[in-house]
Amino acid sequence: MKSYQLVAADAPLELVESETPTPQGTEVLVKVTACGVCHSDLHFWHGFYDLGDGTKMTLEDRNISLPFTMGHEPVGEVLAYGPDVETDIKIGETRMVFPWTGCGDCARCDEGNEQDCANVAPLGVRRPGGYADHIIVPHPRYLVNIDGVDPHYACTLACAGVTAFSAIKKARAIAADDKLVIIGAGGVGLTGVGIAADYIENDMIVVDIDEEKLAAAREAGADHTINPKRENASEQIAKLTTAGAGTVVDFVGSTETAALGMEVLRRGGTYVLVGLYGGRLNFPTLALPTRDIALRGSYVGNLGEMHELMELVKAGKVDPIPVSARPMSEVTQTLQDLEDGRIIGRVVVVPDGV
Numbered sequence: 001m002k003s004y005q006l007v008a009a010d011a012p013l014e015l016v017e018s019e020t021p022t023p024q025g026t027e028v029l030v031k032v033t034a035c036g037v038c039h040s041d042l043h044f045w046h047g048f049y050d051l052g053d054g055t056k057m058t059l060e061d062r063n064i065s066l067p068f069t070m071g072h073e074p075v076g077e078v079l080a081y082g083p084d085v086e087t088d089i090k091i092g093e094t095r096m097v098f099p100w101t102g103c104g105d106c107a108r109c110d111e112g113n114e115q116d117c118a119n120v121a122p123l124g125v126r127r128p129g130g131y132a133d134h135i136i137v138p139h140p141r142y143l144v145n146i147d148g149v150d151p152h153y154a155c156t157l158a159c160a161g162v163t164a165f166s167a168i169k170k171a172r173a174i175a176a177d178d179k180l181v182i183i184g185a186g187g188v189g190l191t192g193v194g195i196a197a198d199y200i201e202n203d204m205i206v207v208d209i210d211e212e213k214l215a216a217a218r219e220a221g222a223d224h225t226i227n228p229k230r231e232n233a234s235e236q237i238a239k240l241t242t243a244g245a246g247t248v249v250d251f252v253g254s255t256e257t258a259a260l261g262m263e264v265l266r267r268g269g270t271y272v273l274v275g276l277y278g279g280r281l282n283f284p285t286l287a288l289p290t291r292d293i294a295l296r297g298s299y300v301g302n303l304g305e306m307h308e309l310m311e312l313v314k315a316g317k318v319d320p321i322p323v324s325a326r327p328m329s330e331v332t333q334t335l336q337d338l339e340d341g342r343i344i345g346r347v348v349v350v351p352d353g354v
Protein backbone atom coordinates (compact mmCIF):
# COMPACT_ATOMS: atom_id res chain seq x y z
CA MET A 1 0.00 0.00 0.00
CA LYS A 2 0.98 3.63 -0.43
CA SER A 3 0.69 6.27 2.26
CA TYR A 4 1.72 9.88 2.59
CA GLN A 5 3.44 10.13 5.95
CA LEU A 6 4.44 12.99 8.20
CA VAL A 7 8.15 12.34 8.80
CA ALA A 8 9.18 15.66 10.34
CA ALA A 9 7.40 18.85 11.37
CA ASP A 10 6.84 21.25 8.45
CA ALA A 11 8.43 18.84 5.94
CA PRO A 12 6.50 17.66 2.86
CA LEU A 13 4.59 14.44 3.53
CA GLU A 14 6.60 11.49 2.22
CA LEU A 15 5.25 8.77 -0.05
CA VAL A 16 5.92 5.44 1.70
CA GLU A 17 5.27 1.97 0.23
CA SER A 18 4.53 -0.79 2.71
CA GLU A 19 2.76 -4.12 2.85
CA THR A 20 -1.04 -3.81 2.86
CA PRO A 21 -2.17 -4.94 6.32
CA THR A 22 -4.42 -7.97 6.87
CA PRO A 23 -7.36 -7.17 9.16
CA GLN A 24 -7.18 -8.95 12.54
CA GLY A 25 -10.00 -9.66 15.03
CA THR A 26 -12.83 -7.16 14.49
CA GLU A 27 -10.83 -5.01 12.08
CA VAL A 28 -11.93 -4.00 8.59
CA LEU A 29 -9.63 -3.21 5.67
CA VAL A 30 -10.95 -0.30 3.61
CA LYS A 31 -9.64 0.87 0.23
CA VAL A 32 -9.58 4.64 0.54
CA THR A 33 -11.28 6.44 -2.36
CA ALA A 34 -11.03 9.97 -0.91
CA CYS A 35 -9.96 11.71 2.29
CA GLY A 36 -10.80 15.25 3.36
CA VAL A 37 -7.97 17.59 4.33
CA CYS A 38 -8.82 19.22 7.64
CA HIS A 39 -7.51 22.40 9.19
CA SER A 40 -6.59 20.53 12.38
CA ASP A 41 -3.95 18.57 10.41
CA LEU A 42 -1.99 21.82 10.29
CA HIS A 43 -1.31 21.47 14.02
CA PHE A 44 0.25 18.05 13.37
CA TRP A 45 2.14 19.25 10.35
CA HIS A 46 3.71 22.11 12.33
CA GLY A 47 4.20 19.79 15.30
CA PHE A 48 2.39 21.74 18.03
CA TYR A 49 -0.71 23.41 19.46
CA ASP A 50 -0.53 27.01 20.68
CA LEU A 51 -1.49 27.14 24.38
CA GLY A 52 -1.89 30.90 24.23
CA ASP A 53 0.62 31.98 26.88
CA GLY A 54 3.70 31.59 24.73
CA THR A 55 3.92 27.83 25.37
CA LYS A 56 3.24 25.07 22.90
CA MET A 57 1.92 21.54 23.27
CA THR A 58 4.10 19.37 21.05
CA LEU A 59 3.39 15.99 19.43
CA GLU A 60 5.77 14.41 22.00
CA ASP A 61 3.61 15.97 24.77
CA ARG A 62 0.67 14.14 23.21
CA ASN A 63 2.66 10.89 22.86
CA ILE A 64 2.48 10.98 19.08
CA SER A 65 5.61 9.76 17.36
CA LEU A 66 6.68 10.15 13.74
CA PRO A 67 6.48 8.94 11.03
CA PHE A 68 2.75 9.06 10.98
CA THR A 69 -0.14 8.95 8.49
CA MET A 70 -2.64 11.77 9.00
CA GLY A 71 -6.09 12.07 7.41
CA HIS A 72 -9.26 11.71 9.50
CA GLU A 73 -12.01 12.21 6.89
CA PRO A 74 -11.77 8.99 4.86
CA VAL A 75 -14.34 7.41 2.60
CA GLY A 76 -13.69 4.10 0.88
CA GLU A 77 -14.66 0.66 -0.28
CA VAL A 78 -14.89 -2.21 2.20
CA LEU A 79 -12.23 -4.72 1.08
CA ALA A 80 -11.84 -7.40 3.77
CA TYR A 81 -12.94 -8.35 7.28
CA GLY A 82 -11.01 -9.75 10.21
CA PRO A 83 -12.07 -13.23 11.45
CA ASP A 84 -14.24 -11.86 14.32
CA VAL A 85 -16.30 -9.40 12.26
CA GLU A 86 -20.07 -9.86 12.26
CA THR A 87 -21.86 -7.36 10.05
CA ASP A 88 -24.44 -6.96 7.29
CA ILE A 89 -22.19 -4.53 5.44
CA LYS A 90 -21.17 -6.11 2.16
CA ILE A 91 -17.66 -6.27 0.75
CA GLY A 92 -17.39 -3.62 -1.99
CA GLU A 93 -19.78 -1.15 -0.35
CA THR A 94 -18.62 2.46 -0.12
CA ARG A 95 -18.77 3.82 3.42
CA MET A 96 -17.58 6.83 5.33
CA VAL A 97 -15.22 5.90 8.15
CA PHE A 98 -16.04 7.50 11.52
CA PRO A 99 -12.56 8.36 12.80
CA TRP A 100 -13.13 9.21 16.51
CA THR A 101 -12.46 5.75 17.85
CA GLY A 102 -12.00 4.95 21.55
CA CYS A 103 -10.75 1.78 23.25
CA GLY A 104 -14.19 0.19 22.80
CA ASP A 105 -14.05 -1.27 26.30
CA CYS A 106 -14.71 1.39 28.97
CA ALA A 107 -17.71 3.22 30.46
CA ARG A 108 -17.38 6.19 28.06
CA CYS A 109 -17.12 3.93 25.01
CA ASP A 110 -20.07 1.85 26.29
CA GLU A 111 -22.24 4.96 26.63
CA GLY A 112 -21.30 5.94 23.08
CA ASN A 113 -18.95 8.81 23.90
CA GLU A 114 -15.78 7.36 22.43
CA GLN A 115 -14.41 10.89 21.95
CA ASP A 116 -14.25 11.10 25.77
CA CYS A 117 -12.49 7.72 26.20
CA ALA A 118 -9.33 8.03 28.30
CA ASN A 119 -7.55 6.06 25.59
CA VAL A 120 -9.20 7.69 22.58
CA ALA A 121 -7.16 6.77 19.51
CA PRO A 122 -8.67 8.44 16.46
CA LEU A 123 -7.80 7.37 12.96
CA GLY A 124 -5.38 9.85 11.44
CA VAL A 125 -4.48 11.12 14.90
CA ARG A 126 -3.25 8.13 16.90
CA ARG A 127 -3.90 5.32 14.43
CA PRO A 128 -2.81 5.44 10.77
CA GLY A 129 -5.24 7.62 8.83
CA GLY A 130 -6.63 8.24 5.37
CA TYR A 131 -3.76 9.89 3.48
CA ALA A 132 -3.16 6.42 2.08
CA ASP A 133 -4.77 4.02 -0.37
CA HIS A 134 -5.76 1.61 2.43
CA ILE A 135 -6.82 2.03 6.04
CA ILE A 136 -7.48 -0.39 8.89
CA VAL A 137 -10.72 0.41 10.78
CA PRO A 138 -10.90 -1.18 14.27
CA HIS A 139 -14.57 -2.28 14.06
CA PRO A 140 -17.36 -2.33 11.43
CA ARG A 141 -19.55 -0.08 13.64
CA TYR A 142 -17.42 2.84 12.40
CA LEU A 143 -18.49 2.28 8.78
CA VAL A 144 -21.22 4.87 8.22
CA ASN A 145 -23.87 4.39 5.54
CA ILE A 146 -23.72 7.24 2.97
CA ASP A 147 -26.27 5.95 0.43
CA GLY A 148 -27.39 8.81 -1.81
CA VAL A 149 -24.75 11.21 -0.47
CA ASP A 150 -21.86 12.39 -2.68
CA PRO A 151 -18.87 10.44 -1.28
CA HIS A 152 -16.52 13.44 -1.47
CA TYR A 153 -19.01 15.56 0.46
CA ALA A 154 -19.45 12.67 2.93
CA CYS A 155 -15.71 12.96 3.77
CA THR A 156 -16.32 16.43 5.19
CA LEU A 157 -18.97 15.11 7.56
CA ALA A 158 -16.49 12.84 9.39
CA CYS A 159 -14.79 15.78 11.09
CA ALA A 160 -16.03 19.24 10.08
CA GLY A 161 -19.63 18.05 9.88
CA VAL A 162 -19.89 16.09 13.11
CA THR A 163 -17.86 18.71 15.02
CA ALA A 164 -20.25 21.45 13.90
CA PHE A 165 -23.30 19.28 14.54
CA SER A 166 -22.28 18.25 18.06
CA ALA A 167 -21.62 21.90 19.01
CA ILE A 168 -24.92 23.12 17.55
CA LYS A 169 -26.72 20.26 19.28
CA LYS A 170 -25.32 21.50 22.61
CA ALA A 171 -26.93 24.87 21.82
CA ARG A 172 -30.36 23.41 21.15
CA ALA A 173 -31.49 23.83 24.77
CA ILE A 174 -31.65 27.58 24.09
CA ALA A 175 -34.85 29.32 25.30
CA ALA A 176 -37.58 30.40 22.86
CA ASP A 177 -36.88 34.14 23.30
CA ASP A 178 -33.11 33.73 22.87
CA LYS A 179 -30.80 34.43 19.99
CA LEU A 180 -27.94 32.11 19.06
CA VAL A 181 -24.57 33.74 18.48
CA ILE A 182 -22.03 31.93 16.31
CA ILE A 183 -18.46 33.21 16.23
CA GLY A 184 -16.43 32.23 13.16
CA ALA A 185 -17.78 31.30 9.73
CA GLY A 186 -14.82 29.39 8.31
CA GLY A 187 -15.23 25.74 7.19
CA VAL A 188 -16.56 24.25 10.44
CA GLY A 189 -18.35 27.44 11.53
CA LEU A 190 -20.11 27.80 8.20
CA THR A 191 -21.16 24.14 8.38
CA GLY A 192 -22.55 24.95 11.85
CA VAL A 193 -24.51 27.91 10.49
CA GLY A 194 -25.97 25.69 7.75
CA ILE A 195 -26.99 23.05 10.31
CA ALA A 196 -28.38 25.54 12.85
CA ALA A 197 -30.50 27.25 10.17
CA ASP A 198 -32.79 24.23 10.15
CA TYR A 199 -32.00 22.57 13.48
CA ILE A 200 -32.50 25.58 15.78
CA GLU A 201 -35.48 27.87 15.28
CA ASN A 202 -34.05 30.91 17.05
CA ASP A 203 -32.57 33.88 15.21
CA MET A 204 -28.88 33.49 14.55
CA ILE A 205 -26.22 36.20 14.78
CA VAL A 206 -22.91 35.36 13.09
CA VAL A 207 -19.67 37.17 13.92
CA ASP A 208 -16.59 37.05 11.68
CA ILE A 209 -13.88 39.49 10.59
CA ASP A 210 -14.09 38.44 6.91
CA GLU A 211 -16.86 40.01 4.78
CA GLU A 212 -16.83 37.11 2.30
CA LYS A 213 -17.43 34.61 5.10
CA LEU A 214 -20.22 36.78 6.51
CA ALA A 215 -21.86 36.85 3.08
CA ALA A 216 -21.61 33.04 2.96
CA ALA A 217 -23.13 32.89 6.46
CA ARG A 218 -26.10 35.03 5.37
CA GLU A 219 -26.52 32.74 2.39
CA ALA A 220 -26.46 29.72 4.76
CA GLY A 221 -29.17 31.16 7.02
CA ALA A 222 -27.69 33.80 9.37
CA ASP A 223 -30.29 36.42 10.35
CA HIS A 224 -27.73 39.05 11.36
CA THR A 225 -24.00 39.32 10.71
CA ILE A 226 -21.44 41.41 12.60
CA ASN A 227 -17.88 42.27 11.60
CA PRO A 228 -15.93 43.27 14.75
CA LYS A 229 -13.39 45.06 12.53
CA ARG A 230 -16.09 47.51 11.45
CA GLU A 231 -18.39 47.72 14.46
CA ASN A 232 -18.47 47.06 18.17
CA ALA A 233 -19.61 43.43 18.32
CA SER A 234 -20.75 43.38 21.96
CA GLU A 235 -22.78 46.59 21.49
CA GLN A 236 -24.40 45.19 18.36
CA ILE A 237 -25.26 41.90 20.09
CA ALA A 238 -26.70 43.87 23.05
CA LYS A 239 -28.90 45.80 20.62
CA LEU A 240 -30.09 42.65 18.87
CA THR A 241 -30.93 40.78 22.10
CA THR A 242 -32.94 41.81 25.13
CA ALA A 243 -30.38 40.90 27.79
CA GLY A 244 -27.56 39.18 25.93
CA ALA A 245 -27.14 35.94 24.00
CA GLY A 246 -28.67 32.71 25.35
CA THR A 247 -25.92 30.62 23.79
CA VAL A 248 -22.67 31.45 22.08
CA VAL A 249 -20.90 28.82 19.97
CA ASP A 250 -17.30 29.84 19.32
CA PHE A 251 -15.79 28.13 16.27
CA VAL A 252 -12.57 30.17 16.57
CA GLY A 253 -11.38 29.79 20.15
CA SER A 254 -8.87 32.64 20.35
CA THR A 255 -8.28 34.77 23.46
CA GLU A 256 -10.30 37.56 21.81
CA THR A 257 -13.28 35.47 20.70
CA ALA A 258 -13.52 33.80 24.12
CA ALA A 259 -13.59 37.22 25.80
CA LEU A 260 -16.32 38.37 23.41
CA GLY A 261 -18.33 35.16 23.82
CA MET A 262 -18.32 35.33 27.62
CA GLU A 263 -19.07 39.06 27.62
CA VAL A 264 -22.19 38.90 25.45
CA LEU A 265 -23.93 36.03 27.32
CA ARG A 266 -27.12 36.83 29.16
CA ARG A 267 -27.54 35.66 32.78
CA GLY A 268 -27.97 31.89 32.74
CA GLY A 269 -26.42 31.65 29.26
CA THR A 270 -24.02 29.04 27.87
CA TYR A 271 -20.72 29.49 26.05
CA VAL A 272 -19.63 26.51 23.93
CA LEU A 273 -16.01 26.52 22.73
CA VAL A 274 -15.20 24.43 19.66
CA GLY A 275 -12.38 26.16 17.76
CA LEU A 276 -8.76 25.09 18.16
CA TYR A 277 -7.19 28.43 17.29
CA GLY A 278 -5.51 28.56 20.71
CA GLY A 279 -5.49 31.25 23.39
CA ARG A 280 -6.36 31.84 27.04
CA LEU A 281 -9.59 32.29 28.94
CA ASN A 282 -9.20 35.42 31.02
CA PHE A 283 -12.18 36.54 33.08
CA PRO A 284 -13.14 36.88 36.76
CA THR A 285 -14.09 33.49 38.25
CA LEU A 286 -17.01 35.34 39.88
CA ALA A 287 -18.56 35.70 36.42
CA LEU A 288 -19.68 32.08 36.45
CA PRO A 289 -21.62 32.01 39.74
CA THR A 290 -22.86 35.60 39.82
CA ARG A 291 -24.12 35.50 36.23
CA ASP A 292 -25.09 31.83 36.53
CA ILE A 293 -23.36 31.04 33.24
CA ALA A 294 -22.06 27.75 31.84
CA LEU A 295 -18.81 27.26 30.01
CA ARG A 296 -18.12 24.10 28.08
CA GLY A 297 -16.01 22.65 25.32
CA SER A 298 -17.12 20.48 22.43
CA TYR A 299 -14.68 18.00 20.88
CA VAL A 300 -15.67 16.43 17.54
CA GLY A 301 -18.82 14.35 18.10
CA ASN A 302 -19.91 10.81 18.87
CA LEU A 303 -21.01 8.01 16.57
CA GLY A 304 -24.69 8.55 17.46
CA GLU A 305 -24.39 12.20 16.42
CA MET A 306 -22.65 11.09 13.23
CA HIS A 307 -25.64 8.93 12.30
CA GLU A 308 -28.07 11.70 13.30
CA LEU A 309 -26.20 14.19 11.11
CA MET A 310 -26.12 11.73 8.19
CA GLU A 311 -29.92 11.39 8.43
CA LEU A 312 -30.28 15.20 8.29
CA VAL A 313 -27.99 15.28 5.25
CA LYS A 314 -29.96 12.53 3.51
CA ALA A 315 -33.18 14.44 4.24
CA GLY A 316 -31.69 17.53 2.55
CA LYS A 317 -31.63 19.53 5.79
CA VAL A 318 -27.96 20.52 5.66
CA ASP A 319 -26.56 22.97 3.11
CA PRO A 320 -23.57 21.20 1.55
CA ILE A 321 -20.28 23.11 1.60
CA PRO A 322 -18.29 23.30 -1.68
CA VAL A 323 -15.92 20.34 -2.13
CA SER A 324 -13.20 19.86 -4.74
CA ALA A 325 -10.90 16.88 -5.37
CA ARG A 326 -7.15 16.73 -5.98
CA PRO A 327 -4.71 13.82 -6.40
CA MET A 328 -3.35 12.59 -3.06
CA SER A 329 0.17 13.42 -4.29
CA GLU A 330 -0.85 17.07 -3.80
CA VAL A 331 -1.65 16.64 -0.10
CA THR A 332 1.28 18.78 1.11
CA GLN A 333 0.33 21.60 -1.28
CA THR A 334 -3.25 21.30 -0.05
CA LEU A 335 -2.14 21.72 3.57
CA GLN A 336 -0.18 24.80 2.50
CA ASP A 337 -3.18 26.23 0.64
CA LEU A 338 -5.34 25.63 3.70
CA GLU A 339 -2.80 27.43 5.84
CA ASP A 340 -2.74 30.37 3.44
CA GLY A 341 -6.53 30.64 3.38
CA ARG A 342 -6.73 29.74 -0.32
CA ILE A 343 -9.36 27.03 0.08
CA ILE A 344 -13.09 27.68 -0.02
CA GLY A 345 -15.02 24.84 1.60
CA ARG A 346 -13.14 21.54 1.58
CA VAL A 347 -10.56 19.76 -0.57
CA VAL A 348 -10.50 15.95 -0.62
CA VAL A 349 -7.44 14.06 -1.84
CA VAL A 350 -7.85 10.97 -3.99
CA PRO A 351 -5.29 8.10 -4.15
CA ASP A 352 -3.58 7.33 -7.47
CA GLY A 353 -5.64 5.09 -9.71
CA VAL A 354 -9.00 5.89 -8.06
Ligand SMILES: [Zn+2]
Binds near residue numbers: 038040041072160
Ligand atom coordinates in the same frame (compact mmCIF):
# COMPACT_ATOMS: atom_id res chain seq x y z
ZN1 LIG B 1 -10.63 17.56 11.45
Ligand SMILES: [Zn+2]
Binds near residue numbers: 102103104109118119
Ligand atom coordinates in the same frame (compact mmCIF):
# COMPACT_ATOMS: atom_id res chain seq x y z
ZN1 LIG C 1 -12.87 3.60 25.89
